[in-house]
Amino acid sequence: MPAVTDADRLTSSPAGVIASSHPSCTEQISVHSLITNRPIKYPIFDANGLLLLAEGSVITTKFKELLRARDITQVRMHDDDVRAATLTEHSDSDKIPEVRFDPELTAKLDRIIESGNLFVANTGDALVEQMNRIGCRGYNRKERERVIGSHRKASAALDGCLQDALRGNPVDGKQLLNTTGQYLTATMSDADCVLSVVLEVGDDTRLSNHCLRMSVLAMAIGIEMGLDEQNTRTLGLCGLLHDWGMVKVPQAIRDAKRILSEGDFVAIKRHPIHTLELLEKVKDLPPIVPLVTYQVHERPDGNGYPRGRRMRETHLFARILGVADAYLALTSPRPYRGALMPYAAMECLITQASQRCFDPGVVKALLQIMSLFPIGSYVVLSNGTVARVLRRSGSEYGKPIVQIVAGPDGTKVPESDETATYDLSTSSDLHVVQALPTPGEHQLALSPELVTIKREPV
Structure with missing residues (x-):
């Protein structure tokens, strides 16, 4: 059976039906952390065990958009897929429990x-x-x-x-x-x-x-x-x-x-x-x-x-x-x-x-x-690799100097590998396709509410 790539699978599961194959070895993952165009071996569920994406599917941008449209911010994934489709393996997240004037x-x-x-x-x-x-x-x-x-x-x-x-x-x-x-x-x-x-x-x-x-x-x-x-x-x-x-x-x-x-x-x-x-x-x-x-x-x-x-x-x-x-x-x-x-x-x-x-x-x-893509942040590149932003490229705002931290399959790349550093401003075939949260941190994507917040303790 060919791999399922239709993100509309999210909306085709019977409403209210809990999947019997809900695996026990799953982790709760932020939707923002999901790397697009990564295949999964096991199903993805919501917090209540409802099937969201079938096994053998590919995580697509449309799938993530559908999740956000349903106000789903967290999903459950099999441990093996977490390592391949997020940066969790490379983090220590499990260790990080009228004014009067004078x-x-x-x-x-x-x-x-x-x-x-x-x-x-x-x-x-x-x-x-x-x-x-x-x-x-x-x-x-x-x-x-x-x-x-x-x-x-x-x-x-x-x-x-x-x-x-x-x-x-x-x-x-x-x-x-x-x-x-x-x-x-x-x-x-x-x-x-x-x-x-x-x-x-x-x-x-x-x-x-x-x-x-x-x-x-x-x-x-x-x-x-x-x-x-x-x-x-x-x-x-x-x-x-x-x-x-x-x-x-x-x-x-x-x-x-x-x-x-x-x-x-x-x-x-x-x-x-x-x-x-x-x-x-x-x-x-x-x-x-x-x-x-x-x-x-x-x-x-x-x-x-x-x-x-x-x-x-x-x-x-x-x-x-x-x-x-x-x-x-x-x-x-x-x-x-x-x-x-x-x-x-x-x-x-x-x-x-x-x-x-x-x-x-x-x-x-x-x-x-x-x-x-600010210094220290993580991105997905057009070849499927995950990289950390190391340096600026001046006026080339969207093409920083990066260091690969994980291959397309999620395999970790040693920090000492000097060949894993690339200047995207000089590359004709490599560019950023997705920004990621920092591993181990619960970071948010931009929303209209955050843009208009006026009162915050600073």
Whole structure:
């Protein structure tokens, strides 16, 4: 009997009939994780044991669309098919069990903003031309391990600075500026490697780690937009400090397992003011830093906070940090929703930039440093192999440098295999056909509801 490839088989099973051949050795798998054009040996069932796709069939795009139309987000598959038709084998998923403003703090900043004196000028050479271009090669393992270790230490040190400020103790702004300098040096050497580290969500949920990740991503965007060293380091410093005021927002609101109510959001909208209060404890800050941290959550369409400023009234650094913040928020889980797939997060930002929710020039720079399929994400290629995105390809947004992690049959490819790295921008017969969730993570595809969400704890 020939293999069944008609995805309409989903709708042809007798309604309410539970298949007697429902295998006992099955796993529950997210529909987003299914790799299209992969054959299955065993049937696929829903959570109640109803047959969805017969044995010997092929997983097609139409099949997945029909599942989504029925609001089916999870299916059960035989263990053998899971290894061939998803990336589960290559993951450790089984081990991963109206706002009042303080006029004294804000009046001076508002006068600067209203004067229009927000121009950013370089005093040195743009860094973008000085960056080391690695090409079609993997990461240096020792260097990546060093970056991971340094990142952990920097996150702990930044958390200590935040705690000092909360206790009313002075904080050395020069020390914080040195932190951005260290990350800048590493980024100039291998930006893709550094981004691969800081973009991993990991288990460190401290505010300091979020601020550090945002700082590094913002500096990478700033470099791409032509900033010099001094401006890039100052931008990074703003990222380190921008959200400190969130610690003064009630924890019940920060950890809310729901979209925030209007009342809750009033408290969130006060956190830039709390940040300004804490920054009074930081010595030797460049004068522009408080203004930028005050504006990070403003939006070009005037729907941001705390003042509802439009793009021409918002500092470039704040617009950059706003995009970095949004990307990290979208790709991080919330108590009331899972993280978005990196590709879905990029889709969301592109859509919102077209609606003037974000600066289109900043989103374009993000695309240039991350690609449409962001660094660290997983994709299926046109030859059926699964790959991890390693590096950018500049303006070739949809053609990054990738490393094959699994063959068309699901066989794992060793990470040490140097022949498994490909630059899709130079390949005439190899391209991305599908974006996948990160192995072991419960990530979401883009939906209209996620694009229009306005109230989230950030």
